[in-house]
Amino acid sequence: xxxxxxxxxxxxxxxxxxxxxxxxxxxxxxxxxxxxxxxxxxxxxxxxxxxxxxxxxxxxxxxxxxxxxxxxxxxxxxxxxxxxxxxxxxxxxxxxxxxxxxxxxxxxxxxxxxxxxxxxxxxxxxxxxxxxxxxxxxxxxxxxxxxxxxxxxxxx
Numbered sequence: 001x002x003x004x005x006x007x008x009x010x011x012x013x014x015x016x017x018x019x020x021x022x023x024x025x026x027x028x029x030x031x032x033x034x035x036x037x038x039x040x041x042x043x044x045x046x047x048x049x050x051x052x053x054x055x056x057x058x059x060x061x062x063x064x065x066x067x068x069x070x071x072x073x074x075x076x077x078x079x080x081x082x083x084x085x086x087x088x089x090x091x092x093x094x095x096x097x098x099x100x101x102x103x104x105x106x107x108x109x110x111x112x113x114x115x116x117x118x119x120x121x122x123x124x125x126x127x128x129x130x131x132x133x134x135x136x137x138x139x140x141x142x143x144x145x146x147x148x149x150x151x152x153x154x155x156x
Contacts, residue, residue: 004153006072007115008053011148014113015051015076015106022105025049030098040139043083047098050079054145058152070152074116078102078144079127083137088129091138099124099142106146116148 016034020026029046038050054075061069080099084091103122106112110119128141 002155006056011115012051014115018109024101048081052077075147081141083139088138095140117150120149121147
């Protein structure tokens with residue numbers, strides 16, 4: 001029996017595709033990228049979302065299932081960024097609206113295009129607040145963490 005490990009690239013690609021296919025995100029011009037460094041030059045008026053693999057945890061489950069049966073938890077990080085000229089409060093409101101759209105979209109597609117069986121954990125950490133003194137541009141970032149769970153495939 002051969003155990004087939006989780007392909008994190010498939011999960012992060014599916015996450016990007018779900019977000020880009022959503023009319024309220026990709027259809028509205030929100031920038032969604034995978035594995036790219038955050039860039040202020042790419043931070044458009046609709047916001048920016050970066051998708052990154054974080055970790056995969058494998059857990060053996062052998063009781064009653066036979067040798068080799070495993071479960072996994074795959075964690076994906078999304079950096080959600082927004083900018084606004086002139087108002088930190090407005091930037092925060094826009095960031096929160098973007099987070100709501102991102103989470104709503106992903107939680108509505110709980111198997112991420114078939115790459116996980118179910119999303120079982122979500123977390124939002126408001127990570128960074130910045131103001132460019134010369135331009136008056138406020139930039140705010142949140143880290144959204146999602147964990148998908150499933151069974152590891154085995155090939156005889």
